[in-house]
Structures are given as structure tokens and as C-alpha cells.
Amino acid sequence: MLPKKDIVLLKHLVLNKSEEAQKILANLHPADIAEILDEIKNGNKKQFLQMLSSSKIAEVLEELDPSESVEILEELPEEEIVKILENMSVDEIIDLFQEMPTTQAEHLLAKLPKEDYEELKELLKMAEDTAGGLMTTDYVYIFADETVNQAIEDARKFGQEAETIYYLYVVDNKKHLQGVLSLRELIAAPRDKKIKDIMHTNVISVKVDDDQEEVAKIISRYGLLAVPVVDDNNRLLGIVTVDDAMEVLEAENTEDIHKMAGITTEEDVLLNSSVWEASKRRIFWLIVCLFGDMISGKVIDGYSSVIQSVVAVAFFIPVLMATGGNIGTQSLALTVRGIATEELNKKNLFKFILGETLAGLQLGIICGAIISLVAYTWQQDIKLSAAVGLAMCFSLTVASLVGVLIPLLFNLMSIDPAVASGPFITTVVDIITLLIYFTLSVNLIEIFNVQNSIVQQIGVIV
Amino acid sequence: MLPKKDIVLLKHLVLNKSEEAQKILANLHPADIAEILDEIKNGNKKQFLQMLSSSKIAEVLEELDPSESVEILEELPEEEIVKILENMSVDEIIDLFQEMPTTQAEHLLAKLPKEDYEELKELLKMAEDTAGGLMTTDYVYIFADETVNQAIEDARKFGQEAETIYYLYVVDNKKHLQGVLSLRELIAAPRDKKIKDIMHTNVISVKVDDDQEEVAKIISRYGLLAVPVVDDNNRLLGIVTVDDAMEVLEAENTEDIHKMAGITTEEDVLLNSSVWEASKRRIFWLIVCLFGDMISGKVIDGYSSVIQSVVAVAFFIPVLMATGGNIGTQSLALTVRGIATEELNKKNLFKFILGETLAGLQLGIICGAIISLVAYTWQQDIKLSAAVGLAMCFSLTVASLVGVLIPLLFNLMSIDPAVASGPFITTVVDIITLLIYFTLSVNLIEIFNVQNSIVQQIGVIV
CATH class of the missing domain: 3.10.580.10 (CBS-domain)
Structure with a gap:
């Protein structure tokens, strides 16, 4: 990669059409020229391209995203575009045509040499995300x-x-x-x-x-x-x-990371054309989880008498929910990635599930002990401290198991396991965590109350 | 990839040492033989390997994880191991030696031909995750x-x-x-x-x-x-x-996905040797966030009088926290991935930040409207409904911005942006969300109370 200052220097040299720039450009790799081109404002790109031959421009455009290339081509006269296309490999031309309005693509297609025409016509019929959409017909x-x-x-x-x-x-x-x-x-x-x-x-x-x-x-x-x-x-x-394969792997990895964060989109675009485009990719899981989380609200509603009698019970809702969600997401990430890289297979599946559940239990014991200590120091309430600690321990064990099992289940049903997004796991875990916490709170408070009344009774008797 | 049933069939043929198996094996790609080997129990692997030549075994082992290869080699006699190593490329031998106890590696190294010895000795000094650790010296x-x-x-x-x-x-x-x-x-x-x-x-x-x-x-x-x-x-x-480069990219992607889920580890191992190994990778962010989430508890504590007067305020804590966390994680995923693929650069940075923030606002308005409607239908309390809806709107806008800015800030400070894990973002967003929610609740309830008393006063006057 070129150092930043070199890019800036070159950009200026090139825009001034200096001879020096011409010499440097001739020796640069197309990927580096693409980087300089990226630095130049849209209106000035035409001037820059005039310093390059059609075949060089073709090589440079192959390094860019097809959508960027189409933008750049639009600044050039048609005969120049045709000359550039003649120098590109057919798979790259196809990528460009797929980004253009159909009429423009068909118009350009008709201007290309006869032998390319038939070939391109065939290739354009292939689905973009298949071997056919990815292949080139330029082989020996x-x-x-x-x-x-x-x-x-x-x-x-x-x-x-x-x-x-x-x-x-x-x-x-x-x-x-x-x-x-x-x-x-x-x-x-x-x-x-x-x-x-x-x-x-x-x-x-x-x-x-x-x-x-x-x-x-x-x-x-x-x-x-x-x-x-x-x-x-x-x-x-x-x-x-292999270079196309590397690009596909990177794009698929991006898609997996996005899916796991609850972003649904087939296309990998960082900058969306409109705010609504950006929102649309995120809204599905947000709304699904919003309704899911209302169940958590319902759980609190069901136990509101507990909060009314001991308001401090509410203080620990965030930490329990968040920690459960965190460990669930961790298990999800390990499982989804294990499936994607095929490291996870039938032979080691049981060992993996068991290992992650035990890790959840161990972390539950550690985090449970910490939070129970904090709760006692803060509220000086042994019942509450016990309820919070035990809830943390149970919740983390279950959360780890849920984070492993849901993507595995999806995979078994031939649904992409990355669809079992973090938000979804977190929502499920939240509901379970609150149920565990309130059940424990109610019971422990009752047990302690019974104990207390026994102690009181003993006191009375003594 | 071989169909499952073929692998099972082959495994049986091979274990029975049939001639047919020998013929099939001779025509198989090492990657496919590795897959069959994977299906065979540890004790039986030696028997399987006896059907292959040393050079074929070398090719097969190059397809496996170094740790698996070392396990397999341990079943074989030393002279056979040396023969296999002589058939492997130096970068692969290095990978194996790095997995073995040092004494064993040095012992084997001494048995290898003189010319390899010096070369390997040099290569073993290189750090595993550098160009030197990855390279081979077998070039023309x-x-x-x-x-x-x-x-x-x-x-x-x-x-x-x-x-x-x-x-x-x-x-x-x-x-x-x-x-x-x-x-x-x-x-x-x-x-x-x-x-x-x-x-x-x-x-x-x-x-x-x-x-x-x-x-x-x-x-x-x-x-x-x-x-x-x-x-x-x-x-x-x-x-x-390029084949090694592809493996590195896959491993780095795994590391990024793990880091984003709050799993800290340099090594990419799916099955850990012990439960504690598995827990250790996850504990750092869990504990950090546990203390962070206690701040959320403190916020609720500070506003406990609100909950005591209107317990329904507590019902909406989960949905607000969860939705904020979800949108924060979405922004994080987009940003971290944008940085990793270098799609995000100085030129489009501002547009990206603005776009994501506006998307957060838009989603905030939509989710806010939904939750406010649900709250009103459920509790018939216009004050609460307004507080919940507005809190959702503000929280999602801020959460989206936080999810974008924190990884960018990390990147600016030359810290791996993937370290700004989902759990961390969620913790920060949780605290902000609760502060917004309670501030709004208190103020809206007051405003409405004032309005009510004005209405009452007007009533009295009329």
C-alpha cells in the first residue's frame, strides 16, 4: 500500500499533468492508481484519466467496486467507454453491466465486437452470486x-x-x-x-x-x-x-458479521444511498426483538409486587440482563464461526456443547459470587444478595447453552446459523434471566420470611 | 467436498485394507483423504496411514490443523515421522514444530538432513504471526x-x-x-x-x-x-x-468475530483443552461489563422513587435497554467491518457517521411510536407512554452514534477497533438509555402533574 503522503503528492502532480506524474503512473500497479483516483473529486477524474491509456484504465477499474467504476465511466464519452470495455475481462464487464441501468448496458453491449456480444449476452443471464455470475470465459x-x-x-x-x-x-x-x-x-x-x-x-x-x-x-x-x-x-x-474467490470470502465474512449483529441484507454496501436504505437493513430484528422484549416487561409486570415490596430488586435487572446477553452472544459467535469454518462437526459437537455449558456454569459461579458480594455490600440484604447471585449463576449457564443450541438448531433446519443474530439470542436470554431472577427472589424472600418467623417464634418460646 | 456417505464407505473399505480402497485413495486429493482420516478414531489412524506412502501422508497432514497433525504423528514410529517430514515443505514443518514440546521438536530437527536443519533453525526463530513465520524458503x-x-x-x-x-x-x-x-x-x-x-x-x-x-x-x-x-x-x-494468505484471512476474520462478541484470545481454538481455558477467553469483558452495568443499577437506585410511585416505569426497562444495545451493536458491526475492509476512509467518514446517526433517529422514531402505542394500550397512562416513546427515540439515536464513534476512536488511538466489543458498547448504551428514560419520566410526570393542577384550577375557577 502506498503511504498517504505519496498519494496526496501524486494526486497533485497528476492534476497538474506534470511529466513526472506520467512517468510515475506508468510504473504504478493498477491497485495503487485506483487508490489515487479515489482521492480525486468526481469532476476532476476525467482529467486524471486522460493521462492513462484505455488498457490501463481498464486495469484500474477492475480494482474498484463496480458501482464506483460505473460512476467514473459516466464522466467519459461513449467511444472511450467502449475502448475501455474492450480491454476488460468479460467477468469484470458483467459486473459493470449489472450495476448500470439495463438500457445503458444493452446500448453499450451492442457497441462491443460481435464475438464478445454473444458471450456477454449469455453471461448476463447468470445469477450474480453463483459460479456462473463469478466466472470468466477467458481461459486456455x-x-x-x-x-x-x-x-x-x-x-x-x-x-x-x-x-x-x-x-x-x-x-x-x-x-x-x-x-x-x-x-x-x-x-x-x-x-x-x-x-x-x-x-x-x-x-x-x-x-x-x-x-x-x-x-x-x-x-x-x-x-x-x-x-x-x-x-x-x-x-x-x-x-x-483465486483472486475472485478471496473477494467472495471477504464479502461473505462481512455478511456473516452483519447478520450476527442483526443486520439483514444481501448486498454489502457501507454507504447507503438513503437514510431509509440504511434503516431498512436494521429494522427487521429491531422490531422483532422489541416485541420479544415486551415479554420481559410482562414478566416484571407479573412480579411487580416483589418490586413494590423490595424496590432494590429492580436495581439488579440491568446487570443480570446484560451479563446473560453478553455470554449468550459469545457462545453464538463461537458456534456460528465454528460452523462456517467447518471446525465444528458431528464428531466434536457433543464435546463442544458440554464444554461451553460448563464454561457458562463456571463463569456463572464467578460472576454470581461477585455480584452477590456487591449486592450485599450495597443493600445489606442477605435474601436479595442470594437471589441475585444464584440468578446470575443459573442465567449464565442457560444463556451459554442457548447461544450454542439456537444456531445449531438453525443449521440443522438448513437456515443460515448467522441469522440467529445476537439481538435474537439476547431477547430469548433476557426473558429466561428475568424469570429465573424473579422466581428466586419470590421464593428466597418467602423462605427467609418463614425462617425469620420461625426465629421469631423460637424467640417468643424462649 | 466428498458426500458424507462416500466418506463413511471409504472409511470402512480402508480399515479393512481392501485393494479397492487402495485404488480409490491413490486418486483422491489430499484434502479429501484428510477428511476421511478425520472420521477415523485415534487408535485406528496408524492402520489407515500404513496404506499411504510417506509423501502422500505429508500432503495429507498439510491439509490438517498443525495440532491435529502432531496428534497423528505421535502414533507413528520416529523413523516414519522423519520420512514424512522430509516430504513436507519447510513452512509446514515449522507449523508442526511450533505445536510440539520444544524438546521433541529439537530432537526431530536433529534427525533431518543437514541443509534443512540450518534453514529450519532460522525459521523457528520467526514470530508465528509475521511474514517470517508464514513464509516458505522453497521458491525459484x-x-x-x-x-x-x-x-x-x-x-x-x-x-x-x-x-x-x-x-x-x-x-x-x-x-x-x-x-x-x-x-x-x-x-x-x-x-x-x-x-x-x-x-x-x-x-x-x-x-x-x-x-x-x-x-x-x-x-x-x-x-x-x-x-x-x-x-x-x-x-x-x-x-x-496465496493459499496461506487465504488461511490467514479466514483466521483473522474468526478473531474479529470473536473479539466483537467480547471473546479475548490470540489463538483460534474451538475446542479448549479445559473448561477454564474456555472461560478465560470470555471472562475479561464479562467482568468489566458486570461492573459497568452496576452503574445502570445505580441509576435505577437514584430514581427508585419514580418506580415506587409508578411501578409500571420498571416494565419498560428491558425493552429500552435491549433495543438500544441492539442498534449499538449493529452500528459497531458496520463500523468495525468497514474499517477492516478499508471501505471506510477519510473521504466518506463524515457521510457514514451522519448516515448512521440519521438512520438511528429514523429507527428511533419508528420504534418509539410502536412502543409508545403499546405502552398506552397496556397501561393507559399518557405520561408513561410519552416518556417511553421519547426515551426510545433519543436512546436509539445516541446508541447508533456511540456504536459508530467508539470503534472509530479506538482505531484513531491505534487500538484494534474490534476490541470495542458488543458487550462494551451495550454497557455504555444501557447507562445512557436509563439516564434518558428516567430523566424523561420524572420531568414528564411533573409537567403532567402541573398541567393537571392547572386544569383543576381552571375547573375550580369555571
Whole structure:
């Protein structure tokens, strides 16, 4: 990454169209140029882009979010846009078209060379979050009857346009995927060997409608640089490369973190176009939990006589609710992430549930002891202190178990476990905590009252 | 990924040492064999491994967590372990040694071939979470004076052992990094060209003590397959490959999710060795927040006269606290993730803060209206209903702002923003919410009482 001051310096040099800037730009990685472009105000971007060739602009735009790229393209004349698109890989063009109004995309599509037109038309039909939506059709294919020498020549010739030439896919004349060979194996092989004698025939591939997260996980799991995408008849349609897989994993992680915080959205946008857009993502769980938490209110209502007789009972509602919610959210995070990374499996499931519950019990004993001591010091009421301490202990044990079980249950029902958001767990735990607390308060106060009256009676008798 | 039933079938075939199993295993990817191995009980793993060659076992172990691999190795005789290690890449051996007791690691190290010994000794000194701890020394280097033809020969010859041969690093005779060339460029170039005439001289590299997350981000940002690791004098020490970068990103994401839920741990372990290990990770924020929430208790204590006069005020404590906490956690998740993915930057910061605060206000108005309606229907008390509704509105606005500002502040102070955990935000928001709620309750009840007495006085006058 470029140091901040370099970016600012460059931005000024570039806007003044200095020759020095031109020289520096020529040596910069597109990702770095994208960062400088990001620093420049919208109106000035056109001026900046004039210092770059169409092919360089294409590379720079590939580094940006498609929505940003579309904004930038809008500043340029149409013939320039077409030139830039001609220099982009098809998967990137698709990403841009998906961000544009359909009419604009179709208009631009018609201006592109014939051979791209048909291909893009097909790709545009694919769902955005599938292997088909992610793949590029710029790959190198070879035939089983070629020799190693011919294949290397093919890689040289057709490799210019391809996303990667490190995997060469072997197909028949109807594009059925028959095998794969890495460039590494190819250059290590004797030059006159036939491809069919050295290719791998059990190829790891994905289906065109496989979910993009699944595709990314397969690339990561098998340590691949790319994975071929095939249709139901095993015909090769395209490839997904490791850099796209990394982007998908990051986006899916963002989605998981958001979901766990109770933010529902399919799209990963940090800056929403309107306040209502931002609110809409959050409102579902807020309202669901709002009604859930009214049950907590009802519980307090049911036991209001306790508060009326000992108002100090109310002082400990926040700490009990909050601590229960906290431990529930901790268990949730461990469980959701354990499922996502596949660390949690049938074999270790029971051990995990037991371990987390025991940890909840242990933390319950510790926090219970602390809060009970604080309560006694503060209120000098042994009954209240006992009720608060025991409630904390029980509540944390149950909360930890709830935080583990609910996402596991969701997963069992094939619902994304991250949907079992923190707010939801907290709401459930709050209700349970208050029920435990008030039940204990009522009973302990009664027990102590009975004891007291026994003591009094004994006193009377003595 | 293999279907579940295939794994079970294979497990049985393998344990019966059938010939069929041997054939199937020979064709399986190491990641899939690792999955089957995972299904087999510890005592039986040795029997399973006997069906595989040392080099295959090495590949399989590279797919597992180092801690699991060490467990498996412990079942094998020492000479077999040494044979397996000889087939592993140095970065993987280091990972294993770091999991073993030091004496065992040193004992095994001494049994390895001389040339590996020195290299491993050096690598073992590197901190685990730096570029040095992540890198492998198995890479291909070439010299600037070679021709393309010679370089391709080098790649063929030395590429066998290397992690990747797709990037060739150009060094001088003291191993100073001078340039880089991809195999793709190499095979496209005329055979008699000199490397120095076609190599890239401004190489993207990382320092040996750079944090592993930084390294992974650079690989992702520039779409690299590997990045060279250099010392302060720009001497090439090793390379980090994209598959390791993906693992680091996943581990860092897990850490972020855990931190945000208030789980403090450097190590990513799902199953802890003891209950206390599991508790220890969670106790810090639980106790900190426990004391923080006692302040909420103190607030209620300060306003206990309000509850004593209108006990229904207590009914709405849970819903106000919970909703405030929920929206605070939502803002936190958006902010922490925005910082992590670098989507949030100086340019859009103000827009983001404003947007989230306005969203908080909008959600506050909606939730406030709902809760105020519920409160009126339930308690038929217009004062209470107004206090609850207004408190909700103010609290959600402030909570959203707090959830955005605290992680930003942490980031500004160079503290990991994910440390500003959900529990912490919730605690802060709880206190603020209760203060708003009680202040409003007291004042509204007073205002209404004054109004009532005015109405009464008017009544008297009329």
C-alpha cells in the first residue's frame, strides 16, 4: 500500500499533468492508481484519466467496486467507454453491466465486437452470486491429442487474453471437460509426450449454478489457483480464479458479521444511498426483538409486587440482563464461526456443547459470587444478595447453552446459523434471566420470611 | 467436498485394507483423504496411514490443523515421522514444530538432513504471526544475466521442490531481490532475451517482521499468487503464497468475530483443552461489563422513587435497554467491518457517521411510536407512554452514534477497533438509555402533574 503522503503528492502532480506524474503512473500497479483516483473529486477524474491509456484504465477499474467504476465511466464519452470495455475481462464487464441501468448496458453491449456480444449476452443471464455470475470465459483450453510442445505454444498464443494460463483445461471438440494440466507440469514434461498421457482426468470442477461461497470454499480447500465451471453435461463454460474467490470470502465474512449483529441484507454496501436504505437493513430484528422484549416487561409486570415490596430488586435487572446477553452472544459467535469454518462437526459437537455449558456454569459461579458480594455490600440484604447471585449463576449457564443450541438448531433446519443474530439470542436470554431472577427472589424472600418467623417464634418460646 | 456417505464407505473399505480402497485413495486429493482420516478414531489412524506412502501422508497432514497433525504423528514410529517430514515443505514443518514440546521438536530437527536443519533453525526463530513465520524458503530464484531459455530450464529443474514456480525471483549473488518475472511472461518472451531486459524491477514485497494480516491483504489487494519476503537489506528470505494468505484471512476474520462478541484470545481454538481455558477467553469483558452495568443499577437506585410511585416505569426497562444495545451493536458491526475492509476512509467518514446517526433517529422514531402505542394500550397512562416513546427515540439515536464513534476512536488511538466489543458498547448504551428514560419520566410526570393542577384550577375557577 502506498503511504498517504505519496498519494496526496501524486494526486497533485497528476492534476497538474506534470511529466513526472506520467512517468510515475506508468510504473504504478493498477491497485495503487485506483487508490489515487479515489482521492480525486468526481469532476476532476476525467482529467486524471486522460493521462492513462484505455488498457490501463481498464486495469484500474477492475480494482474498484463496480458501482464506483460505473460512476467514473459516466464522466467519459461513449467511444472511450467502449475502448475501455474492450480491454476488460468479460467477468469484470458483467459486473459493470449489472450495476448500470439495463438500457445503458444493452446500448453499450451492442457497441462491443460481435464475438464478445454473444458471450456477454449469455453471461448476463447468470445469477450474480453463483459460479456462473463469478466466472470468466477467458481461459486456455487444449486438446488431448496435442503434444506438450503444441500445448505450450497454445498457452503462449491464447494466454495473452486469458485470466490465467497456469491451468490448461483439456476438452473435446464439443467442449466437454476431459482433464486438466498445470503449466508447471507441462513445462516439466518431455516435449513430445501426448497431453492425454499426462493430464489429470478427475478434475475438481463446480456447476454453473453453484453458490459463490461454495465455489470459494472449494478453491480454498484444494489450494487451487482456479476452478473450472461446467454445465450439467460437463461442458466447460468458464473458470473462477483465486483472486475472485478471496473477494467472495471477504464479502461473505462481512455478511456473516452483519447478520450476527442483526443486520439483514444481501448486498454489502457501507454507504447507503438513503437514510431509509440504511434503516431498512436494521429494522427487521429491531422490531422483532422489541416485541420479544415486551415479554420481559410482562414478566416484571407479573412480579411487580416483589418490586413494590423490595424496590432494590429492580436495581439488579440491568446487570443480570446484560451479563446473560453478553455470554449468550459469545457462545453464538463461537458456534456460528465454528460452523462456517467447518471446525465444528458431528464428531466434536457433543464435546463442544458440554464444554461451553460448563464454561457458562463456571463463569456463572464467578460472576454470581461477585455480584452477590456487591449486592450485599450495597443493600445489606442477605435474601436479595442470594437471589441475585444464584440468578446470575443459573442465567449464565442457560444463556451459554442457548447461544450454542439456537444456531445449531438453525443449521440443522438448513437456515443460515448467522441469522440467529445476537439481538435474537439476547431477547430469548433476557426473558429466561428475568424469570429465573424473579422466581428466586419470590421464593428466597418467602423462605427467609418463614425462617425469620420461625426465629421469631423460637424467640417468643424462649 | 466428498458426500458424507462416500466418506463413511471409504472409511470402512480402508480399515479393512481392501485393494479397492487402495485404488480409490491413490486418486483422491489430499484434502479429501484428510477428511476421511478425520472420521477415523485415534487408535485406528496408524492402520489407515500404513496404506499411504510417506509423501502422500505429508500432503495429507498439510491439509490438517498443525495440532491435529502432531496428534497423528505421535502414533507413528520416529523413523516414519522423519520420512514424512522430509516430504513436507519447510513452512509446514515449522507449523508442526511450533505445536510440539520444544524438546521433541529439537530432537526431530536433529534427525533431518543437514541443509534443512540450518534453514529450519532460522525459521523457528520467526514470530508465528509475521511474514517470517508464514513464509516458505522453497521458491525459484534466477539471475539477471540468464537468458529466457536458461531461466525456463531453472524453473523446470528447481521447480520440483518449490511452492510455486509461477513467479521467478531475480536476485544477485548475495540474494538481494532485484526483480520478478512471472512464468507466463517468461514463456511468452523470445528465448534468447536476457532476464534483466524483461524483468519487473519495482517488486511488491513484504518485510520479514510484517504482520501476517498485512501480508495477506497485500496478496489480496494486488491479486498476487505469492509475495516475496525480504529483510531490511532487501535480501530475499522466502515467499508467502496465496493459499496461506487465504488461511490467514479466514483466521483473522474468526478473531474479529470473536473479539466483537467480547471473546479475548490470540489463538483460534474451538475446542479448549479445559473448561477454564474456555472461560478465560470470555471472562475479561464479562467482568468489566458486570461492573459497568452496576452503574445502570445505580441509576435505577437514584430514581427508585419514580418506580415506587409508578411501578409500571420498571416494565419498560428491558425493552429500552435491549433495543438500544441492539442498534449499538449493529452500528459497531458496520463500523468495525468497514474499517477492516478499508471501505471506510477519510473521504466518506463524515457521510457514514451522519448516515448512521440519521438512520438511528429514523429507527428511533419508528420504534418509539410502536412502543409508545403499546405502552398506552397496556397501561393507559399518557405520561408513561410519552416518556417511553421519547426515551426510545433519543436512546436509539445516541446508541447508533456511540456504536459508530467508539470503534472509530479506538482505531484513531491505534487500538484494534474490534476490541470495542458488543458487550462494551451495550454497557455504555444501557447507562445512557436509563439516564434518558428516567430523566424523561420524572420531568414528564411533573409537567403532567402541573398541567393537571392547572386544569383543576381552571375547573375550580369555571
